[in-house]
Every structure is written in structure tokens, then in C-alpha cells.
């Protein structure tokens with residue numbers, strides 16, 4: 001599984017990180033800097049929840 | 064002013080519905096009309112559907128936050144005369160560097176460092192009332208805690224804090240024809256004076272506090288303009304103080320009226336995360352924000368023209384049944400919950416991380432130490448106006464007394 005974060009769309013709510021801190025990484029202003037990432041095995045559920053939590057719908061998941 | 068080009072037209076006056084129940088009902092009345100025109104307040108568009116509100120918040124180029132009259136606030140529909148709100152009433156490119164200053168100071172990581180102070184001030188607040196078995200939760204706890212955390216972090220001396228509370232809380236809590244409201248207006252001027260003094264003092268002699276970080280910030284490689292720093296401090300206080308308290312008031316009252324939800328939070332503290340989002344969705348402290356249309360555009364099937372005023376409703380967005388199953392019900396573990404209580408797009412609340420932390424500490428301390436509180440319903444006082452910021456002026460309580468913990 002892979003996550004894609006549209007960093008242009010991200011406005012720093014940090015909801016993704018709050019539910020999935022092991023998947024998504026924030027910069028020091030609180031914006032998601034993950035861009036594209038292969039999700040480590042076992043964290044798929046977290047990754048999915050993080051995407052669902054984003055109010056800007058900036059995260060897409062590729063299975 | 065009836066205007067054939069502007070349809071659908073609704074008879075919606077956001078300032079007319081002065082109680083929470085009436086205001087909620089008025090928004091519910093617009094449910095079939097996600098975008099509409101109302102003739103009230105000079106005529107303006109009302110955007111209440113979730114997708115449309117989110118899209119308008121995100122499209123800052125079409126829906127501008129900048130003032131068109133320098134004396135009049137652009138983000139209220141009532142044409143309030145307020146000092147310029149920075150960064151809220153700036154558009155890019157001016158918005159960006161100023162926003163960065165505050166975003167860095169209030170990032171999730173930075174806000175987390177203030178958690179122990181939130182816990183401390185919550186403990187002090189509960190200590191104030193716990194021995195007596197009664198109190199008035201807004202004045203004793205809910206208003207002072209967010210104010211103390213914000214003002215201590217900024218670096219204002221404690222003697223200032225009550226003046227600031229009168230300025231921000233009383234202005235919202237009392238009707239305009241009362242002496243308390245007039246005193247609040249005077250306190251507002253005093254706050255501006257104190258902000259000016261303290262910003263100047265930090266420029267002269269930097270310290271390790273939020274005021275210094277703002278007063279000595281760099282914007283595009285040059286020192287921040289003095290008026291910009293003052294305005295940013297003023298907005299941080301105004302944005303940070305009465306909103307978090309409105310959320311806590313709503314939660315305290317909700318948990319009194321819904322003992323099942325209180326019992327679940329006591330038994331399963333992990334529920335605080337989703338519950339916080341659900342309190343924000345159902346009781347958003349900032350209920351609406353206004354914008355100005357910058358170009359002729361068709362939006363949500365409606366013909367908007369450059370210069371039109373627009374009201375975006377965070378509260379109606381949160382109750383949109385298309386976006387939230389069972390939207391009128393409070394569901395303590397609702398997920399996902401992409402409410403717009405902190406806005407969306409570039410102006411999205413930079414204080415959201417701190418707000419969640421202060422709310423959590425305040426509520427945790429309250430439920431842990433006085434789990435059996437009962438609100439004295441007949442003495443509850445709501446804010447006199449729910450058009451923009453909603454909240455409570457008084458929440459008297461009774462409970463089983465307990466021990467003070469001390470400092």
C-alpha cells in the first residue's frame with residue numbers, strides 16, 4: 001500500500017498525524033511532508049484512518 | 064433589495080435568531096438550499112452545504128478575506144468596526160509570511176509543550192471551587208483556563224488577565240445595552256494599549272516568550288512591522304481566548320444533559336479524541352465567517368458577482384446529512400469526522416492544536432475531580448447572539464465537594 005499526500009492541498013490540520021503518527025510526518029509548522037510513501041506492513045489501517053481524517057481530503061491511498 | 068439575477072432567494076437573517084436553539088433551527092431551515100441569496104444586511108449569499116462551504120473556504124482567490132473598507136471587518140456579515148484582524152483579514156501574498164510566524168509558534172509540537180500549563184491552570188480553577196460544592200463554571204474555570212494558558216505563553220503579567228477577559232468574554236456574553244458590555248468596550252481599548260506597550264518592551268528587551276517571538280519575528284527577511292506585530296498579538300488573544308471556552312461550555316452542558324456520554328468518557332478516556340471532534344462538529348464555537356467575491360463566478364449553480372458578500376456557515380456544514388450520517392445526532396465515537404469548525408483552506412485555524420490540548424486538559428480535570436457535577440438549568444445563561452461566536456455566559460453547578468490539590 002502507498003499513500004500520496006497532495007502537499008499543495010494540505011493546510012496543516014495535522015489530523016492525519018494525530019490518528020496515524022507512524023505513517024505521516026509533519027514539518028515544524030505542522031504541515032504534512034510525507035508526499036509519497038510505501039506504508040510499512042501492519043500500518044495499513046492507520047494509514048487509511050489518517051486519510052479519512054483529513055479535512056482537506058489531501059491524502060489518497062493506493063492499494 | 065430583490066434582485067431577479069440572484070436566486071434562489073431565502074428570507075434568512077443570521078442576526079435575528081438569538082438563542083442556540085433558534086439559530087440551529089434557522090440553519091436547519093436552509094438544508095435544501097446549500098447556496099442561496101438573502102436580502103438581509105444589504106443582501107448577501109449564504110453558503111451552508113458542507114461541500115460548498117469547504118470549497119469556498121479553500122478558494123481564497125474567489126472568496127477574499129481582505130477588507131474593502133479599512134474600518135470595517137470583512138469576516139463578519141454585520142459590518143462590525145474592529146481593529147484589523149491579522150492574518151485573518153489578509154490575502155496572499157501579505158498573508159503568508161505573517162501566518163508562518165504564528166504557525167511555527169502554535170504547531171502541534173509547540174502546542175504540546177503547553178500541555179502542562181493547561182493542566183496546571185485547570186487544577187487551579189478546580190481548586191477554586193471544589194471545597195464548596197458549588198460554583199459558576201464559566202467564570203471560575205472555563206473562561207480563565209484558556210485565557211491563562213494563552214496570556215502566560217505570550218508573556219502578559221497576571222495583573223492584565225482579568226482586564227483581557229472582560230474585553231473578550233464580556234463583549235460576547237452581555238447584550239449591547241448593558242453596563243457590562245459598555246465596560247467591555249472600554250477594556251478593549253485598554254487591551255490594545257497594553258499590547259502596544261508590551262510589543263515595544265520586547266523589541267527593546269527580548270525575553271523568552273510568545274510576545275518576543277512575534278515582536279522580533281522576521282517577515283520576508285526584514286523585521287516585522289510594528290503594527291503588524293501588534294495586530295497579530297491582538298488576534299492571537301482574541302482568537303485564542305473565547306473560542307476554546309465556548310467549546311468547553313458546550314461540552315460541560317452536553318455531558319450534564321447526556322449522562323450516558325459522561326459515563327462513557329469516564330470509563331473510556333480514549334474516547335476523548337473522537338468526542339472532541341464531535342463537540343466541535345455539533346457545537347462549533349465559530350459558527351460563521353464572511354467573505355467578499357472577487358470576480359463574477361457561477362458557484363453552486365448561483366450567479367455571483369464581484370463585490371458580493373458571502374456568509375459561510377461552519378455550523379450548517381457540520382449538520383449536512385450528505386456529509387455526516389445521522390447528522391443531528393451526537394455520536395461520541397464518530398469517525399471520520401471532517402467537520403469545518405476550524406475552517407478549511409489557508410486561513411484554517413492555526414490555534415487548533417492548542418485549542419484541542421487546552422480543551423482536553425480542562426475537561427479531563429473537571430470530570431476526574433468533580434465527576435458528579437450537575438448544572439443548575441434554570442440559571443444557565445447563553446450568549447445573547449449566536450450569529451458568529453456562540454457560547455455561554457453562566458453555567459452554575461452543584462457537586463459533591465472534594466479536596467483541594469494546591470499548587
Ligand code: HEM
Nearest residue numbers: 150151302303306307348349352404405406410412414418
Ligand atoms: C475551539 C477553539 C477555536 C475555534 C473553533 C477556532 C476557529 C477558527 C476558524 C473557523 C478560523 C478560520 C477563520 C476564517 O477562515 O476566516 C480560525 C482562524 C484563526 N484562529 Fe482560531 N479557533 C479556535 C482557537 C484558536 C486559538 C486557541 C488561537 C490562538 C491561540 C486561534 C487563532 C486563530 C487565528 C490567528 C486565525 C486566523 C488564521 C489565518 O487567517 O490564517 N484560534 N479559527
Ligand code: SF4
Nearest residue numbers: 010011013014016054
Ligand atoms: S490532515 Fe490533511 S491537511 Fe492536515 S496535515 Fe494531514 S494532510 Fe495536511
